[in-house]
Amino acid sequence: MQKAIIQDYLNNYFSHFEPKLKNALAKGCTIKTFPAGEQLMQTGQYFKSTMLLVGGLVKVYRQGDDGGEFFVYHLEPGSACALSMICATKQEKSEVLATAVEDTTALLVPIAMMDDLMRDYKTWYYFVLETYRSRFEELLEVIDHIAFKSMDERLSYHLEKLSKQHGSKELYTTHQQIASDLGSSREVISRLLKKMEQHGNVVLQRNSIQLRN
Amino acid sequence: MQKAIIQDYLNNYFSHFEPKLKNALAKGCTIKTFPAGEQLMQTGQYFKSTMLLVGGLVKVYRQGDDGGEFFVYHLEPGSACALSMICATKQEKSEVLATAVEDTTALLVPIAMMDDLMRDYKTWYYFVLETYRSRFEELLEVIDHIAFKSMDERLSYHLEKLSKQHGSKELYTTHQQIASDLGSSREVISRLLKKMEQHGNVVLQRNSIQLRN
DNA sequence: CGTTGTCGGTGACTAAGGTCACATGGTTCA
DNA sequence: TGAACCATGTGACCTTAGTCACCGACAACG
Incomplete structure (x- = not known):
């Protein structure tokens, strides 16, 4: 039965929610899955629910206007999409794109529930604020990087981040992909990676990058 | 009496708050003023209250690590500092700097009040979310600009923004100041401004810039 | 096996923007 | 009036990163 599955998810990834809150969520949520590569969110979209990643x-x-893309942050299980929270409550348009990198499962919390949750569960309200705060910080970090750092620093940082995300020193990706994430071009990234390889910081193979150090 | 003054401020700048909410605020708030140039917020600071600008x-x-600064956004009367809201509730450190450009007055809402306000007044909770959403959007806009736009576009945009902010086509500022705001250097800004002047978009004088068009 | 597509490497060039050095011309104030 | 200071203008130069053109290597697949 679906409700039991939802409870399970909540216990695994949102264990700090109190039982009553979990029950309330389990009652109102639905499960939605997205295959890798699917868009969860487009610019200009309106939301009818908020998402909890599980x-x-x-x-x-x-x-950008010219079609270039620019990576902002990742969402992992246990986190919520801050934008969907607020856009949902306020019925505003979304301003970013989101796609599933891996097959992804999310709990959909209908906006109709939001007001009640907010009023009745301090844990929920703290959770929402915390979600916002941490995304906000990530944005500030992004700004710091493009404003103050050079490409090679940003590249190292980005690789580190990907590595932590997947819990592995072996990254399966292409130079082109990295270039889009950082808003740069393939050649530039290839060159910088080469330099890093010469310094012994990475090992390059086709379709993969191994981090040393 | 101070309470009446606060009520006045609330009526002027937060007129959409319902009377009960205004009363609650008036009861708990204090007024604080900052002379132009004073820091309201440093990195690493903790908050004991949230601020409503009036x-x-x-x-x-x-x-940046090197000491360079980078403008993120302005706060005007009627808005709240999103960061102080959340940092206050969560007792987290602030990550940005804020200084008064003009003499500034703010209402301080003690964090002890936040939980109650949040629970009891939907208007307040919507206000908090809306504050966050709009700051978030501004950050995304900043990212767009540094990621996708060239310096001359960013400069024009910045001047426009300053002009709207002060409600005047005459900006009293220095090239150096603009350069810091945009994370660039004085010479570059001077050159670009000169070019804009040649195109008839601005008129330059010592310590001031007049926008045309 | 050859064809085709994707990925990565590389040199040459260009453009944007940052840096340096120094000039100019107001402003302030003794 | 002249010294000190500040905002600005400007040429020369350098670095970073983006672009173009093209090549080789590998994989997939008929």
């Missing part, structure tokens, strides 16, 4: 990995990014 | 203008900016 499996997979989601990439959130911004699109 | 007069003046505040500049929020980020500081």
